[in-house]
Amino acid sequence: MHSEPPDDPDTLREKIIGLGETSLHKSYYPELQSRLAELERFRALLDQTHDAIFLIHAETGRLADVNASAGMYLDCSKKELLATPFSNWISPQKRAAFDEFARRSCEQLPASRWTCIASLVSREGRETPVEITVRSVTFGDKQYIVAIARDITDRLQAERELKIKESALESSTNGILITDLAGTIMYANPGFASIFGYERGEMLAGRSLEIFFANPAIGKKVTDLLRKNHAITEETIGVRNGGSPFHIQVSGSVVQNDAGQPLCIMLIVMDITERILIDQLKRETCAQLGKNIEQFAILGDHIRNPLQVIVGYAEMIDDPLAKMILDQSDRIDEIITQLDRGWVESANVRQFLRRHGDDAEPRVETFIQRFSIKDWDS
Numbered sequence: 001m002h003s004e005p006p007d008d009p010d011t012l013r014e015k016i017i018g019l020g021e022t023s024l025h026k027s028y029y030p031e032l033q034s035r036l037a038e039l040e041r042f043r044a045l046l047d048q049t050h051d052a053i054f055l056i057h058a059e060t061g062r063l064a065d066v067n068a069s070a071g072m073y074l075d076c077s078k079k080e081l082l083a084t085p086f087s088n089w090i091s092p093q094k095r096a097a098f099d100e101f102a103r104r105s106c107e108q109l110p111a112s113r114w115t116c117i118a119s120l121v122s123r124e125g126r127e128t129p130v131e132i133t134v135r136s137v138t139f140g141d142k143q144y145i146v147a148i149a150r151d152i153t154d155r156l157q158a159e160r161e162l163k164i165k166e167s168a169l170e171s172s173t174n175g176i177l178i179t180d181l182a183g184t185i186m187y188a189n190p191g192f193a194s195i196f197g198y199e200r201g202e203m204l205a206g207r208s209l210e211i212f213f214a215n216p217a218i219g220k221k222v223t224d225l226l227r228k229n230h231a232i233t234e235e236t237i238g239v240r241n242g243g244s245p246f247h248i249q250v251s252g253s254v255v256q257n258d259a260g261q262p263l264c265i266m267l268i269v270m271d272i273t274e275r276i277l278i279d280q281l282k283r284e285t286c287a288q289l290g291k292n293i294e295q296f297a298i299l300g301d302h303i304r305n306p307l308q309v310i311v312g313y314a315e316m317i318d319d320p321l322a323k324m325i326l327d328q329s330d331r332i333d334e335i336i337t338q339l340d341r342g343w344v345e346s347a348n349v350r351q352f353l354r355r356h357g358d359d360a361e362p363r364v365e366t367f368i369q370r371f372s373i374k375d376w377d378s
Contacts, residue, residue, distance in 0.1 A: 046068075047067050047068035047069070048068075049067065049069060050069055050150075050151065051069060051149060051150045051151075052069045052072075052073045052074075052120065052130070052148070052150075053067040053069070053146070053147070053149075054086055055144055056086045056102070056144060056146075057142075057144060058102055058142075058143035058144055058145050059143065061085040061086055061087055061099070061102055062082070062085050062086070063082045063084070063085075063086055064082070064144060066078055066081050070149075073120050073128055073149065073151075074089055074120060074121075074122045074123065075122045075123050075126070076122070076123055080123075086098070086145075086147065089121060090121065090132070091119040091120075091121060091127065094116055094118035094132075097116065098134070101114045101134060102145055113133070113134065113135045114133075114134045114135075115132065115133045115134070116131075116132055116134075117129070117130075118132055120149055128153065129151070129152050129153055130149040130151055130152060131150050131152050132147055132148070132149045133150075134148075169189050170190060172189060172191050173191050174191055174268050174269065175188070175189065175191045175192030175193075175194075175267075175268065175270070176188070176189040176191060176268055176269075177189075177192050177209070177266070177268075178264055178265070179209055179223075179264065180265070181223070181227065181262055181264065181265060182223065183209035183210065183219055183220070183222070183265070184206065184209075185204050185205055185206060185208070186205065186264065188201035188202075188205070189201055192204070192269060195240075195269060195271050196212060196238065196239075196240050197240040197242060197244075198241050209222065211239070212238050212239060212269075213236060213237070214237040214238065214239050214245050215236075215237075218236055222234075222267070226252050226253065226254050226265050227254065227262070230253055231251075231252070232251065232252050232253075233249070233250070233251045234250050235249050235250075235272065236248060246273045247271070247272045247273045247275075249270045250267055250268075251267070251269075251270075252266060252267040252268070253265075253266055297340070300336045300339055300340055303336055304333070307329055307332055310325065310329055311325075311329045314329065
């Protein structure tokens with residue numbers, strides 16, 4: 001086997017200093033330039049990302065490198081950041097956990113990963129809530145930790161608003177029901193479960209809306225009306241767990257996405273049995289008052305007729321007692337006149353109540369059932 005003759009000293013010298021056709025510089029320099037350009041592009045991409053990226057020495061906890069966003073988060077230059085341990089920039093509550101992760105990464109978990117919610121604390125003390133994903137990596141024979149921090153201010157705000165809305169739904173005394181567009185229950189709050197006699201709202205998931213109405217066809221009418229009109233407010237008769245009927249008011253609307261496409265149906269249900277009974281009692285009381293007023297008017301006429309006879313006879317009698325009879329008759333007539341005025345005023349008040357609803361007939365809704373609870377019980 002023949003080997004190539006070694007280069008003579010002049011040829012080798014030309015290769016080293018960059019001369020000659022087979023120069024080392026001519027062979028490797030273009031590739032080196034390409035690699036450097038590639039690294040520069042990658043570095044530019046890292047600097048453009050909104051996430052803060054930290055490269056940390058696993059043994060010392062000091063920063064080896066950071067991207068531009070890290071400096072913006074912490075209001076510091078890159079030089080200042082590299083002079084400070086990374087744990088100094090995170091909230092005190094998470095420092096011990098990070099130090100423990102770094103220790104374990106060096107000792108036994110070279111490819112471990114950890115995610116936590118913390119705050120980056122700037123030099124002036126301004127805190128930015130972030131989700132930090134930490135992972136250990138190895139470059140050559142050295143152990144490093146890469147920490148990527150993402151600003152979650154908007155996410156936390158959205159979560160807080162969602163929790164407030166969820167708490168409002170859960171604590172509402174009105175029944176709140178969310179169904180799909182076909183009327184199958186997706187969510188029922190505790191108020192709805194309580195109104196209809198169930199222990200928990202979770203028990204109702206997957207059931208049909210129709211089971212809560214005395215007339216099951218009402219459930220389908222509700223969903224049909226909502227899909228057509230997008231909002232309703234109606235009164236009807238519901239059925240509790242166990243079969244007992246009661247009066248309810250149902251308000252509902254179709255929940256839509258930003259494009260106007262229907263997503264689900266939301267219903268608010270109130271038990272209005274007490275209100276219905278009070279309204280019925282008002283109507284009955286007012287009707288009885290009307291009858292009493294009419295009877296008083298008739299009684300007034302009945303009193304006046306014999307009173308006129310008494311007055312006529314008293315005027316024909318020539319006796320001092322006749323004057324006393326006439327005086328008392330005038331008093332009785334004045335009292336009856338006052339009763340007449342009261343009857344007229346009461347009639348006006350009753351007419352006013354009729355016009356303004358307290359004595360009005362109950363309104364009939366588009367899908368109100370044609371039978372009452374008494375009919376149901378019988």
